Every structure is written in C-alpha cells, then in structure tokens.
Amino acid sequence: MSPSAKDRLLLGVLRGCAALAGLLVVVIAAFLILESVPAFRNVGWTRFFSDPAWHPAPRAEAGQFQMLPMLAGTLAVMAGAVLLATPLGVLSAVFCRYYAPPALGNAYRRLIELLSGIPSVVYGFWGLVTLVPLINQVRPPGASLLAGVLVVAIMILPTVALMADGALAQVPQEYLRAAAALGLSRWTTVRAVVLPAAKYGLFTGVMLETGRAIGETMATLMVCGNIVRFPQSVFDPVRTLTANIALEMAYALGDHRSALFASGLLLLVLIVMLAGAAEWIGGEPARD
C-alpha cells in the first residue's frame, strides 16, 4: 500500500472512532426514547403528573404512574446538597490558595483529590451505617432527606472544590500584586478581586456538582429511605428518580419498565438542560 493510501485508511479509521464516540450520546438518547414509547403511548405523559400515586404495573390500566414525588425528592436532595457543598467547596479552594501555608495547602488539596476518587457506594455505605443511626436518634426513621443531602453534599464537595481551585489558579498574578500593592487585606482581596475574576470557573464547578447531585444513584438509594412521598420535613424519607430506577428495574415488565425508561429520559433531559444553561450563562464550557 502506498503511503498516501495508508494515510487515507488511517484517517478513515480515526474518523470512524470519533464518529462512534460522538454518536454514542445520540444512541443512548434514541434507546431511551425507543424504550419509553410504550409508556408514553399507553400511559400518556399527563398521567406521570396527575395519577394519584406511584403503583406501577406491567399493564398501564392496572397501575398508577405518578412521578412528581420522586422528582421532588431528586430536586430536594440536589438543592440541599448544592447549597451545603458550594460554600464549603469554594472556601476550601480559597483556603488552599490564600490562607494555608503552601505545604498545608498542598496536603489539603491531596486530601480533596483523594475524596474525589472514593466511589459513591462507599459514601452511601458510610452514610447508612454512621449517619442514618445518628439521625435516627434525633428523629426516627433516620433514613431521610437530611441523610441524603448530607451524604451527597460530602460526595460532590471535591468536584466543586477542585474546579474552584483550578479557577483560582487562573486568576492573573498581576491582580494579586496590584491588590497587595494597594494594601488590601486578605479577605478583601479574595472577596473583591479573586472571586469576581474567577466567577466563570466557579460557575462551571457549581453546574458540574449540580449534575452529579441529580444523577447520583447509590448514595441516595442507600440513605434516603426510598418511600415515594412528598417530604414534609428534612427528617422524612424520600425516593429519588435514580433510586427508583435502580430499585425497580430488576423486576419491571411491560409498561412499568417503559415508565422507568421514561424517568431515565427525564433525567437525561434535566442534565442536558443544565449543560445548556451553563453554556448560555457562562459562555464556552471551560476545557481544562
């Protein structure tokens, strides 16, 4: 084979690989849509929000398919976890860069990197055997929205802390020198110079952690109690959409199975909307 023919063959193979990788997300969406068609046809999407309860059955007429309590569970866990993890994560990054002596800051960054590598099932296990009994002493049953919020917050904290740390590292040195030359105090520099300069990176970090909080399955499955009900307080058990899929997929048949795919499609839509919003507000996604 001549060199140029070889080059063309190589380019073709590489194009194929890239196209396949790029199409994967389309294929995933296509499969979710395909599998949820029976649910949309037999149950109809209005019943997902108007049925009296979630009592799924393989045949649409025999079951009830109300998804709102689980959507509420997902959003409640997400909101609580993001509200807790964001300030902690950003302050962690500020600590690393501007407060800690360099050696301590590096050690702290290592710890955060270590936390980011711990799998969600381990966080869930720890929450189940440690946090849930503690919360149970305050207000039974223990497995609750609060437990879910705490565990997911700890889980997504490394994401936002590492993103914020990266964003702070990008703040130009001249800004800091100028702030130092003006005799600005440490916190004033951070609040008025560093954080505004890093706001797009911080925003991307918040979007990433929000996505993780929506998609988190194992931790919420293990500590939230999995009861399909609108939570009245943080001590009430909830079931998230992701946990619902993980719980029922193993035995679901017919329209029930199809409804689970529809809820997966809903999750995918939420994630894509989040990415879209991030891009719309924050400009080009940060590629670092």
Place this chain on the structure above:
Amino acid sequence: MIDATTAFPPARGSSGERLATAAVWSSALLVVGVSVWMLGGLFWQGAGRINWAFLTTEPANAGRSGGIAPMLASTVLVLGVALAVSVPLGLGAAVLLAEFTDSGSVFGRLVRRSLDVLAGVPSVVFALFGNALFCQYLGLGYSILAGGLTLACMVLPVLIRATEEGFRAVPEDYRRAAAALGMSRTGTLWHVLLPAAAPGLAVGLVLGIGRVLGETAALLFTSGYVDRMPESLLDSGRTLSVHIYDLSMNVTGGDANACATAVVLVVLLLVVNAAAGWIARHWMRGKRISE
C-alpha cells in the same frame, strides 16, 4: 506565585476580616474532620477482617462470612472488557480530535460537545441503555460482557479527554521535524506522536480504571448480582462495589464484610489514583498536561 502567608497584612483590624478567616479555616477543618471520620471509621472497622483468606475464598452465608474472591475476579473481568473496548476506540477518537481536526471544524466541535454531554450522563441512565441494548437486543443477558460494554461507554469521555491532552502536549516541533523528514502521517503518528503522548494515554487509562472500579449503579442490572466465581464472560458476575451495596442493603448482618470489602476497594482506588498522579508528575518530565 504570591506567597499567601506573607503577602497580606496581618489579619487584625475589622471584625469582618477575622470572621472571614475563621470561616475559611473552619470549613477546611470541617472537611478534614468529616474525611477522617469517614475513612478512619471504615478502616478502623474493616481493616481487621482483611487477610489472605478473605481475598481468596468464596463468600459463605450470603456474604456474611467467607471471602470476596469471586467479586475480585468479576471486577477484573469487567474492567478488562471495558478497557479492551474503550481504549482503541478512545485512542482513535482522541488522535483524530487532537491531530487531524482544526479547532474550528464543525465535526470536531460536534464530537467534543457530545462527549461533554456524555460525561455528564448519570450512571443509572447508562445502566438503562446497557440493559436495553446489550442485555436485551444483543441477547447477552445479565453478563460480565454486558456490564463491561456499558462501562466502556461510560469511561470513553474521560479516556478521550486525557489522551487528547497528551497529544496536545507534544511540541509542535516534533510534527514539523517529522514532516521535514518526509514521514507519512501514519508513520509520524506511530513512531513520533504516540510514544510522546503515552503519558496522557496512561493518565486517561488510570482515571478510567478508577471509574470502572467504583461504579455500581451501571452494573446493577447489566452484570448482575450472582456471587459465584464467573466461568465465562457470559456469566453474571458481582463486582466489589455491587457486593458492598448488596451486603449493606439486602443482607442483615452483612455490614462487617461490606466494610471490609469497602476498605479493599478504597485501597485499590488509592493505588490507582496515586499511580495517575505519579505518571502526571514524573513521567511527563516538564511537559505540561493538566490532569
């Protein structure tokens, strides 16, 4: 770099300043405290049960006693399948994106955008997809093969991103020198770029391994729960992470062994992540690649 400890005037003065300092230090302390509480607790309770027998025997009594040998084997097999599929595909895509597309090209932008979305897809959605495509349409059933293929889709974005960075870190001079020598693009890729970009590929590989080892939700209904020693890739197999989940949620009295399994898994992941960090710092020898 401005030295954080000396560049600023000492924090007396306003109470706001003192409050902020207290808030920053206490959030760092809180994070350290929770980490020690969690990891310390796990190791304290789990490490004592780990010995050679635990790693090499089959589980007994639904996992309450006995070891984790079949789970280790299943984990390795799932990992093998996932990497065997995703590494060639990811490498090809990364080479194309880094070396053969202009940064402005529509195709490149589309592929990158779609990989960014793919990276954010929740694992349980991968599980639904894997179950529909691999278990049902392709008729693989609950099997290690189906689980591995599902995870291959999942690690693809991580792998491509790191490998692409590896290629981008190769100095432009290498390409010009190869072109000046009249090397074909295939030859350049094979003999010049690939060796020079190997650290990026290695980092991607290690990050991918980390994701596969820790993944649970995507495997629950693709590779399944069966806790026997797998005999082929078409057998269902229970990985370490699924074992932790099953023992803690579905088996009363399984917590002790779940904890020990969690320690094994965390130690494995620590080794893997340390390897990624080590490669990124030492093997790169001055070439700048972001992790």
